[in-house]
Amino acid sequence: MEATSMIETEYNDEYDAYEAMMNRGAFLRKLRQMAEEDEAHRDVVVLPVLSSSKDVEITVDHDTLCYHSYLSVQAVYDDYKHVNYRQIDFGIVGDSPLVIAQDRTVGKGGFVWDSGYILAEHVARVTEWQTGSPSVVELGAGTGVTGLFVGRQVPQAQVHLTDLPQLLPLMEKNSSTSKNVTAGVLEWGRNVSGQEYDVILGADVVASIYDSYGLAKTIYDLSHERTKIYLACKDRLSGSIEDFEGQMKNMFEHVGRSKPNSSNNNPKVWIFEISGKRVTQ
Ligand SMILES: C[S@@+](CC[C@H](N)C(=O)[O-])C[C@H]1O[C@@H](n2cnc3c(N)ncnc32)[C@H](O)[C@@H]1O
Incomplete structure (x- = not known):
């Protein structure tokens, strides 16, 4: 549903408050679903950092933290900041990839x-x-x-x-x-x-x-x-x-x-x- 369709309904002569409310509910649900789909495809999320009001942008693949992305924006120094990741990807170390499970x-x-x-x-x-x-x-x-x-x-x-x-x-x-x-x-x-x-x-x-x-x-x-x-x-x-x-x-x-x-x-x-x-x- 597009945002304009709801606005048009509100200025229609046959305006129905109940229908408008239902449309608005559907509209908000659709927006939420689109936001969730968008989030699922993003490879950059903003992590809330426990010890600070600042947020840090870190490249992640859902449950894998890319450590070099983290280092490039490192601004807070709380050891618990990436505690919830299943694994940390350190990239190529020596001659092969190093991925460490947590x-x-x-x-x-x-x-x-x-x-x-x-x-x-x-x-x-x-x-x-x-x-x-x-x-x-x-x-x-x-x-x-x-x-x-x-x-x-x-x-x-x-x-x-x-x-x-x-x-x-x-x-x-x-x-x-x-x-x-x-x-x-x-x-x-x-x-x-x-x-x-x-x-x-x-x-x-x-x-x-x-x-x-x-x-x-x-x-x-x-x-x-x-x-x-x-x-x-x-x-x-x-x-x-x-x-x-x-x-x-x-x-x-x-x-x-x-x-x-x-x-x-x-x-x-x-x-x-x-x-x-x-x-x-
Ligand atoms: C703060 S963690 C550091 C872990 C790791 N060295 C790092 O930097 O990511 C401290 C570690 O010391 C270990 N540890 C604490 N007391 C110990 C003991 N009496 N004997 C052996 N290991 C111990 C803990 O199990 C834990 O893995």
Whole structure:
């Protein structure tokens, strides 16, 4: 029905208020249906962002977020902003597409955090650890975004994603297409004797809600004297990060903070770079 037909009816001598009302109802239903059809064919939607009154335009294919479109308009820095997407498409990473599934029902690890991507890009751009075939472990990997990205960018590395048991199915699903990435359960603070890695990664794992003593112990236990450790941290309430930093300084010679080298501009994220395990004689 066209908009003019209803207006003409209202100025007709035989104007019928009931019929006009019914026509208007049909008219509005038609408009709504057209809007829905239009929406279904759009590839750009405006997402309401939880922490801000601003909206962000992001290219999506219904339930897939194109991460590069998101980065190109990145204006707010709430880690929950893309929590509802079934998967995130990172485009070609290394020599093949990287699409990561999310599942918010499994907890905070079920979706990609800004720190995870920032650490991934940062570590892939640091060359000091990339000689030979380094063994890499990611702690609190969640979806596995950091380890998966690093595994694609540095194919000679062997990467192991770890997290709590409820994250295992998601890590396995996301690593199933990467030849050099495996997944397993590793709860911080538990015995990991016999395992050592050349590189240890962790994104957004230092926080007051998590066991930072267990995390520090696990990092120490998994290290050898040349292990390089990269942890992406986000400024939150003070206290937990400083406590953790103090523990790290007791266990390692070099504990520094650096600015991330990443196309994700979240201003609150920075990197701990740690090395030089202190070995008691
Ligand atoms: C904020 S999420 C970050 C996830 C992922 N690194 C990222 O950046 O997208 C923190 C992760 O730490 C994991 N975690 C928390 N406590 C843990 C523990 N005691 N042992 C192992 N993993 C833990 C959570 O399950 C979660 O996956």
